[in-house]
Amino acid sequence: MSVTVRIMDVHAREILDSRGNPTVEAEVTVIAGEDAFGGPCINGRNMEAAAGNHKERADGGCPAPVGAPYPLSGKIYTGRASVPSGASTGRFEAVELRDKEGRYQGKGVQKAVRNVNTVLREALLGRNALCQEEIDDILIKTDGTDNKEKMGANATLSVSMATARAAAEALHMPLYRYLGGISAKKMPVPMMNILNGGKHADNTVDFQEFMIMPVSAESFAEGLRICAEVYQKLKQLLVKDGLSTGVGDEGGFAPSLKNPEEVLDYIVKAVLAAGYKPGSDIKIALDVAASELYQEDSGMYYFPGETKALHGSRRDALSAADTKEASVLRSTDEMIALYEELCRKYPIVSIEDGLNEDDWDGWKKLTKRLGDKIQLVGDDLFVTNTGRLSAGIRLQTANAVLVKVNQIGTLSEAFAAIEMAHKNGYRAVISHRSGETEDTIIADIAVAVNAGQIKTGAPCRTDRVSKYNQLLRIEEELEGVSVYENPFPEKYGG
Numbered sequence: 001m002s003v004t005v006r007i008m009d010v011h012a013r014e015i016l017d018s019r020g021n022p023t024v025e026a027e028v029t030v031i032a033g034e035d036a037f038g039g040p041c042i043n044g045r046n047m048e049a050a051a052g053n054h055k056e057r058a059d060g061g062c063p064a065p066v067g068a069p070y071p072l073s074g075k076i077y078t079g080r081a082s083v084p085s086g087a088s089t090g091r092f093e094a095v096e097l098r099d100k101e102g103r104y105q106g107k108g109v110q111k112a113v114r115n116v117n118t119v120l121r122e123a124l125l126g127r128n129a130l131c132q133e134e135i136d137d138i139l140i141k142t143d144g145t146d147n148k149e150k151m152g153a154n155a156t157l158s159v160s161m162a163t164a165r166a167a168a169e170a171l172h173m174p175l176y177r178y179l180g181g182i183s184a185k186k187m188p189v190p191m192m193n194i195l196n197g198g199k200h201a202d203n204t205v206d207f208q209e210f211m212i213m214p215v216s217a218e219s220f221a222e223g224l225r226i227c228a229e230v231y232q233k234l235k236q237l238l239v240k241d242g243l244s245t246g247v248g249d250e251g252g253f254a255p256s257l258k259n260p261e262e263v264l265d266y267i268v269k270a271v272l273a274a275g276y277k278p279g280s281d282i283k284i285a286l287d288v289a290a291s292e293l294y295q296e297d298s299g300m301y302y303f304p305g306e307t308k309a310l311h312g313s314r315r316d317a318l319s320a321a322d323t324k325e326a327s328v329l330r331s332t333d334e335m336i337a338l339y340e341e342l343c344r345k346y347p348i349v350s351i352e353d354g355l356n357e358d359d360w361d362g363w364k365k366l367t368k369r370l371g372d373k374i375q376l377v378g379d380d381l382f383v384t385n386t387g388r389l390s391a392g393i394r395l396q397t398a399n400a401v402l403v404k405v406n407q408i409g410t411l412s413e414a415f416a417a418i419e420m421a422h423k424n425g426y427r428a429v430i431s432h433r434s435g436e437t438e439d440t441i442i443a444d445i446a447v448a449v450n451a452g453q454i455k456t457g458a459p460c461r462t463d464r465v466s467k468y469n470q471l472l473r474i475e476e477e478l479e480g481v482s483v484y485e486n487p488f489p490e491k492y493g494g
């Protein structure tokens with residue numbers, strides 16, 4: 001006898017994300033049953049009838065299964081999931097389908113919602129939700145393109161995630177355990193964003209994210225507390241100096257500081273003020289999001305904030321081509337030299353997207369120079385795509401992959417990228433997007449795959465904090481079993 005959890009209904013709607021832009025939320029409704037007597041049979045009826053009878057059956061129970069004692073038989077469960085959205089989106093990401101007309105300044109997702117409610121629903125009715133790979137394969141094939149441009153990766157991902165949730169619900173299992181089985185027990189170290197720049201804020205900070213990692217904590221809960229304490233101290237320091245404490249898209253503060261060193265000095269001060277040791281208690285991680293700084297025509301990286309900080313109100317004039325000499329521009333080599341310098345001065349343990357998403361040669365050089373000292377994370381470079389990741393592994397570029405489920409569009413493909421990374425000695429960092437919802441699935445995924453690191457913003461704004469809170473619940477549930485450890489060998493970021 002084997003248990004089946006058949007999909008009876010799939011329904012999507014348009015909701016809002018944390019930036020007030022529309023996104024897709026899906027619900028997958030399943031009925032638990034068994035195949036004790038062969039075939040796709042639920043409670044003695046065939047699965048099509050079961051799917052068709054969803055509406056009448058939703059209010060009450062189903063008849064007891066024929067001669068079958070499986071206790072979950074006939075019960076109906078719904079899994080719900082919603083899709084995040086990026087701002088510094090990589091060029092090679094799967095397509096986020098937007099309506100591109102009228103409502104919400106073209107950002108509506110009614111087409112993606114329609115795709116879920118018609119084509120994808122049809123393709124999935126009656127399927128066994130426990131077979132996640134099969135479900136995802138159907139989503140991939142129904143779309144039929146390389147980058148999910150037909151259905152939209154936002155459409156496919158909403159269904160993929162909601163299916164996993166429905167299956168876990170039907171088995172009465174926590175999601176992390178359903179996804180990861182008995183080995184799911186490693187709590188991720190937060191890579192916590194406390195200061196925002198780049199596309200996530202309107203300040204003069206050019207690097208997108210400055211993050212802290214509480215590596216000496218004994219548990220996730222302790223690590224989270226340490227980070228929140230540092231965050232509050234940072235706020236006090238900024239207030240004292242008359243700087244803005246407004247926050248960026250991921251909840252980190254967004255003051256106008258003049259260059260990366262100035263930001264890092266504030267962070268080190270905040271760590272010390274909170275009573276912790278930079279380097280041994282707290283390490284620093286950066287997401288440069290360098291593709292956003294890269295200029296195709298000059299082949300250089302342009303730092304608009306640093307330029308403005310240097311030239312003040314003359315900045316508008318500076319954006320004209322004839323003032324180029326006055327702009328802060330860095331070549332690939334100068335970017336690498338800057339990182340080496342920053343790593344010498346500060347306890348930096350990880351740099352994400354240090355170079356442009358297409359600059360494989362630059363990445364190779366960067367990896368050669370810094371790859372055995374710090375973690376080099378490919379976000380826009382790999383876009384959670386096993387094709388790009390395997391190229392990166394072959395070329396020995398980076399040594400970690402950022403995993404954003406919506407970059408690829410199904411859970412199975414994201415899990416394949418994580419597996420490929422782990423098999424090849426690369427780390428995987430599970431990540432949110434700058435546009436998020438209340439969905440906490442990345443917390444469960446991080447534990448399920450024992451990733452050891454999670455990037456999910458500041459301890460500020462519920463779209464970010466909800467993931468941390470879910471991890472607190474998971475750690476509590478795994479009491480006595482969970483593991484929390486510094487993901488880096490001693491030599492990293494000392």
Ligand code: PGA
Pocket residue numbers: 085086087088089090208287289379431432433434435
């Ligand atoms: P995004 O930023 O979600 O705006 O792409 C997050 C990141 O670059 O890591």
Ligand code: ZN
Pocket residue numbers: 287289352353379380402
């Ligand atoms: Zn990034």
